Amino acid sequence: MHEKRNPCPLVDSHVHLDDEAFANDQEAVVERARRSGVTTLVVPAVDAPSWPRIRQLCARHPGAYPAYGLHPLFLTAHAPKQVDALAAWLNENHPVAVGEIGLDFHLDTPDHELQRRYFSRQLQLAREHDLPVIVHARGALEEVTLTLRRSGNRRGVVHSFSGSEQQARQLWELGFHLGIGGPVTYERAQRLRRIVAGMPIEHLLLESDAPDQPGAAHRGERNEPAHVAEVLHCVAMLRGETEADVAAATSANARRLFGLG
Incomplete structure (x- = not known):
């Protein structure tokens, strides 16, 4: 596929670049991402062992920025003391x-309680450290939204x-x-496409979730941050706007939300 650099540098607001994939x-x-115009990467953690790995990764790659937390799908690997460790880690990094x-x-996921x-304790830590949150909400969107409303956290991304x-x-409306990401590029995703077409652009972020969730052009393949350029193309088409305008708006949203330079 011919690579085309976008007129405005793109932000991949969610990529697990530390993954073994x-x-x-x-x-x-990272180089392919840059050639595609994706110059900024937000790299969220999934468990405590990934924190130092992500810190080192982001130190090596200019334009890569860390987020630290404990993902619900890795619940059996977490320990209560790691929440206290997260508080210290946020202070020091x-x-x-x-x-x-x-x-x-979703399905047979671990202990919901x-x-x-x-989740509640990490939302509290985010408030204490004045940080936005990166939220996973599979099969639990109603409860996640209610929890965010009750918690007072008003900065972040689902x-x-x-x-x-x-x-x-x-x-x-909560802010x-x-x-x-990739799912919007599938024609069968009609509800998601309608939402993206009509939503306020100031609340839209582009992401890859690589190595997972490849777009329609890469079905069955490993996803990469470079493919955010294809998400941009699809979103611009759905909204009837130029890629340059969507790139500028979504990148500005990410930089504002995450406090990026």
Whole structure:
């Protein structure tokens, strides 16, 4: 595929660049992203062992920024003391967000009550450190939204948004962003496409969620941050706007939310 640099540098607001899927070619992945115009990467953690790995990764790659948290799908690997460790880690390091945190009630996911406790405590840490949150909400969007409303957290993104138009509106009325990635490029994703076409652009972020959730052009393949350029193309088409305008708006949204230079 011919690579085309976008007129405005893009932000991948959610990429697991530390994943083992990138262990053998991480440098090449970052270079391909840059050639596609994706110059800024937000790298969220999933568990405590990933924190130092992400810190080192972001130190090596200019334009990569860390977020630290405990992901609900890795619940069995977490320990209560790690929440206290996260508080200390946030004090000693300088992340752009607390994440990836949230709830996952999809199929046979672990102890929902324990997920709730980890989520609430990490939301509290985000407030204490004046940081936005990167939220996972698979099969639990209603409860996540209610928890955010009650918690007082008003800065963040619900990544890989897949809810209804009403749920989307509830989130952006709270001040939250919606993270949109590869799924929007599938023609069958009609509800998501309608939401993206009509939503206020100031609440829209582009993401890859790489190595997961590849777009329609890469079905069955490993996803990469370079593919955010294809998400941009799809979003601009759906909204009837230029890629340059959508790139400028979504990149500005990410920089404002995460406090990026």
